[in-house]
Amino acid sequence: MEFFNNSVVPYFNYWIYVILMMIGLHAMITKNNLIKKLIGMTIFQTAIILLYVSIGVKSGATIPILAHHHDDHGEETESAHHGEPDHGHTEADAEAHAKAGAPSEVEKPDRPGDGEYEKEKKDDHHDHGDPHHDSHAVNPDHFANPLPHVLMLTAIVVGVSTLGVALAISQSIYRNFGSLEEDEILAKIKQGGSGADV
Amino acid sequence: MSDQLPAILLLAPLFGALITGLVGNGDHRRCFPILIASLTISFACAIGLLGQVIQNGTIDYFMGGWGTDRAPLGVGIQLRVDALNALLLLVITTVALLVAVYSLRRAGEENTEKTPQFYMLFQMLCVGLLGITVTADAFNLFVLVEVSSLTSYALVAMGSKPRGTVAAFNYLIMGTIGASLYLLGVGYLYMKTGTLNMVGIHEILLDPEVGQSSSIFVAFILILVGVWIKMAFFPLYGWLPNAYSYCPSTSSCLLAPLMTKVSVYVMIRVMLSVFGAEWVFQSLGWSHTVVWLAVIAILAGSLLALAQVELKKMLCYLIVAEVGYMVGGAWLANHWGMVGSLYHILADAFMTLCLFIAASIFIKRRQADRIDQLEGLFKKMPLTTAGFVVGALAMIGVPPTAGFFSKWYLLRGGIEAGQWGYVVALLVSSLVNAVLFFRIIEIAYFGKNPVESHGHGHDDDHGHEDETQQGQVGGSTLLSGEGRPATLIPLLISAAIVILLGVFNGPIVEIIQQALEGLPVIGTATR
Numbered sequence: 001m002e003f004f005n006n007s008v009v010p011y012f013n014y015w016i017y018v019i020l021m022m023i024g025l026h027a028m029i030t031k032n033n034l035i036k037k038l039i040g041m042t043i044f045q046t047a048i049i050l051l052y053v054s055i056g057v058k059s060g061a062t063i064p065i066l067a068h069h070h071d072d073h074g075e076e077t078e079s080a081h082h083g084e085p086d087h088g089h090t091e092a093d094a095e096a097h098a099k100a101g102a103p104s105e106v107e108k109p110d111r112p113g114d115g116e117y118e119k120e121k122k123d124d125h126h127d128h129g130d131p132h133h134d135s136h137a138v139n140p141d142h143f144a145n146p147l148p149h150v151l152m153l154t155a156i157v158v159g160v161s162t163l164g165v166a167l168a169i170s171q172s173i174y175r176n177f178g179s180l181e182e183d184e185i186l187a188k189i190k191q192g193g194s195g196a197d198v
Numbered sequence: 199m200s201d202q203l204p205a206i207l208l209l210a211p212l213f214g215a216l217i218t219g220l221v222g223n224g225d226h227r228r229c230f231p232i233l234i235a236s237l238t239i240s241f242a243c244a245i246g247l248l249g250q251v252i253q254n255g256t257i258d259y260f261m262g263g264w265g266t267d268r269a270p271l272g273v274g275i276q277l278r279v280d281a282l283n284a285l286l287l288l289v290i291t292t293v294a295l296l297v298a299v300y301s302l303r304r305a306g307e308e309n310t311e312k313t314p315q316f317y318m319l320f321q322m323l324c325v326g327l328l329g330i331t332v333t334a335d336a337f338n339l340f341v342l343v344e345v346s347s348l349t350s351y352a353l354v355a356m357g358s359k360p361r362g363t364v365a366a367f368n369y370l371i372m373g374t375i376g377a378s379l380y381l382l383g384v385g386y387l388y389m390k391t392g393t394l395n396m397v398g399i400h401e402i403l404l405d406p407e408v409g410q411s412s413s414i415f416v417a418f419i420l421i422l423v424g425v426w427i428k429m430a431f432f433p434l435y436g437w438l439p440n441a442y443s444y445c446p447s448t449s450s451c452l453l454a455p456l457m458t459k460v461s462v463y464v465m466i467r468v469m470l471s472v473f474g475a476e477w478v479f480q481s482l483g484w485s486h487t488v489v490w491l492a493v494i495a496i497l498a499g500s501l502l503a504l505a506q507v508e509l510k511k512m513l514c515y516l517i518v519a520e521v522g523y524m525v526g527g528a529w530l531a532n533h534w535g536m537v538g539s540l541y542h543i544l545a546d547a548f549m550t551l552c553l554f555i556a557a558s559i560f561i562k563r564r565q566a567d568r569i570d571q572l573e574g575l576f577k578k579m580p581l582t583t584a585g586f587v588v589g590a591l592a593m594i595g596v597p598p599t600a601g602f603f604s605k606w607y608l609l610r611g612g613i614e615a616g617q618w619g620y621v622v623a624l625l626v627s628s629l630v631n632a633v634l635f636f637r638i639i640e641i642a643y644f645g646k647n648p649v650e651s652h653g654h655g656h657d658d659d660h661g662h663e664d665e666t667q668q669g670q671v672g673g674s675t676l677l678s679g680e681g682r683p684a685t686l687i688p689l690l691i692s693a694a695i696v697i698l699l700g701v702f703n704g705p706i707v708e709i710i711q712q713a714l715e716g717l718p719v720i721g722t723a724t725r
Contacts, residue, residue: 028371041374048378052385148388151337155381158344162374165348169355169367176360185364 013054020047034173034180038166045159049152056145064146066138200246204259204277207243207287208329210236215321222314229317233298236321240328241291248284252709256280272393278334281713282470282540285706286331286463289547292695293455294324296688300555301448303684316356320452323349327460336384336472337394339464340377343428346460347373350453357446365440372437376427383420386413387472396472409477418482421468429461429521432495439514447558450510455550458517459543462524466540469528475717479531489617492526495519496623500630508567509557512634513550516593519627520546526620527608535611536720538604540710541703545592545600548696552589555689556582559681569638576643581686583642588693590635592700595628600699607707
């Protein structure tokens with residue numbers, strides 16, 4: 001039980017990614033149908049992508065988009081409302097933010113360690129108005145790390161391309177062997193020839 | 199201009215591929231000049247870079263000019279050419295040029311209406327391989343590994359053999375697992391160090407609090423296993439024999455010499471530049487285990503090669519054994535072992551190229567894959583035979599071919615490290631190679647066949663028909679039985695390079711030693 005409380009619960013998302021990875025690996029190896037293997041491959045890659053994105057999360061942070069609005073606390077409000085000019089303080093907009101998906105506001109009461117941070121943020125807001133007008137200084141603690149997001153965009157593209165090539169190869173296999181089941185294909189290979197050489 | 203050589207090296211085949219896509223579809227004959235032009239530019243860049251490295255030492259190039267004067271390390275993507283990879287760049291471009299010449303007519307025959315696509319994939323593969331060799335950014339390495347892997351999956355699947363598509367599918371599955379494990383390893387490194395630049399990671403890992411943590415340990419395991427899948431290190435080799443046997447011959451001539459060797463280079467680069475020789479050889483303490491794994495790889499590859507009846511499959515299992523040499527040499531934790539491993543990367547590329555081109559010519563002539571169908575071939579094709587024999591002697595390890603010297607350095611490293619299993623495996627593998635190749639030479643030259651062949655006379659007639667169909671090379675009786683010059687010249691050039699690499703192994707080894715200077719454990723020879 002102690003193991004569960006100390007090692008599993010705080011890192012439950014990483015446990016899920018590992019389980020996903022193993023599901024994907026299992027599908028790639030044991031499934032007979034070629035398309036199921038490819039789905040397993042996609043699941044495997046997705047688990048890795050999720051793990052990377054998890055790295056970039058900070059408690060109380062929002063999505064890493066800067067806005068150059070001249071209203072106060074431009075960072076959180078602008079990034080939550082797409083293009084709508086903000087009005088009012090964060091407290092009033094808390095519900096709207098929660099709907100728009102900024103994670104920090106929603107989980108305010110749940111996170112035990114966040115209390116101090118939230119209080120600091122509220123105090124900061126009054127200060128934030130001034131620095132925001134004077135220098136466009138950005139506090140990186142308020143934004144999730146964008147670098148893993150960017151890396152995973154690349155990885156997603158790579159995964160999609162691999163899936164595309166794999167599906168094209170599967171089409172070619174179907175044309176040659178008339179089946180997408182691995183055991184049937186292997187049986188056909190054993191009886192038939194291996195194909196003429198060019 | 200000479201400052202931008204690393205970028206031009208990568209961009210020339212990239213633009214070549216794009217231009218081939220644009221203009222090649224209209225007239226297939228336009229593809230070939232574009233290919234030769236782009237690969238020649240890359241070749242010239244590689245020579246230029248080698249010269250610069252010998253004169254000035256390591257070259258650091260930042261894409262887009264985002265050097266350390268403008269941005270912190272890790273913001274820009276860094277390309278680094280040092281003594282470790284300058285020679286490999288030259289080898290990749292040379293092999294690519296030779297196979298390009300080889301493909302003059304063969305690509306058209308094998309891929310018919312898909313010739314422009316084949317050449318596009320060829321050039322993108324070169325971009326990927328060259329990029330893997332020069333990059334100094336860990337994530338960029340992943341992207342380029344995937345670029346080269348995707349193009350190689352397509353190149354394997356592109357042929358007319360139905361089994362090639364199944365082999366390509368299996369290759370794709372295993373290759374993707376390998377690349378994904380590498381990506382996961384880089385993720386763990388990023389978690390701990392916060393940067394993706396290899397030099398930056400190395401500096402942060404020097405701090406024992408970071409460097410000795412279990413995350414870094416796991417990162418190393420993941421990256422290592424990922425790269426081992428890519429290089430077909432036993433027991434992760436399952437994709438290689440089928441993939442390289444059932445793909446079109448031009449693809450096999452391009453893939454077999456390069457893909458696994460570049461993956462071995464990636465392993466060495468990660469070991470030396472990212473984690474550091476001290477971390478890998480002293481803190482990790484795995485050298486003994488990995489060398490035993492390499493021993494098993496060498497023996498398994500050699501024994502499985504003995505069991506093959508198809509010529510190309512046999513050569514593929516020999517590649518598995520050669521990868522065992524290189525991994526074992528790198529993990530000997532020894533100066534001469536590492537030198538031998540790096541030198542073997544260069545030598546093996548050309549040996550494999552030689553053997554695969556010769557095997558492709560033989561198979562095309564006989565229209566058959568099996569070794570016992572090669573009877574009497576040597577008398578009819580003396581020049582091709584000469585090329586094949588040079589490759590075979592290099593594999594066995596006969597001086598003055600490059601294979602002898604690489605075995606010499608590896609044996610020296612093994613003896614100094616006290617890894618007697620590795621030494622015995624190298625010697626056994628040489629013997630097995632001797633048995634394999636002399637068996638082929640005997641069958642092909644003397645026409646003796648352990649299994650009674652019914653078609654001996656039939657084969658002779660077949661041979662004559664092929665000659666008249668393919669067209670004569672010239673009037674001389676020496677060349678009248680040979681294939682086309684476009685296929686023969688690359689074979690002879692690569693055979694010559696195998697011998698030259700051996701004869702001039704001194705200067706080459708000096709360049710390699712320049713790369714290992716100053717590193718702990720492997721920097722200095724113990725004698």
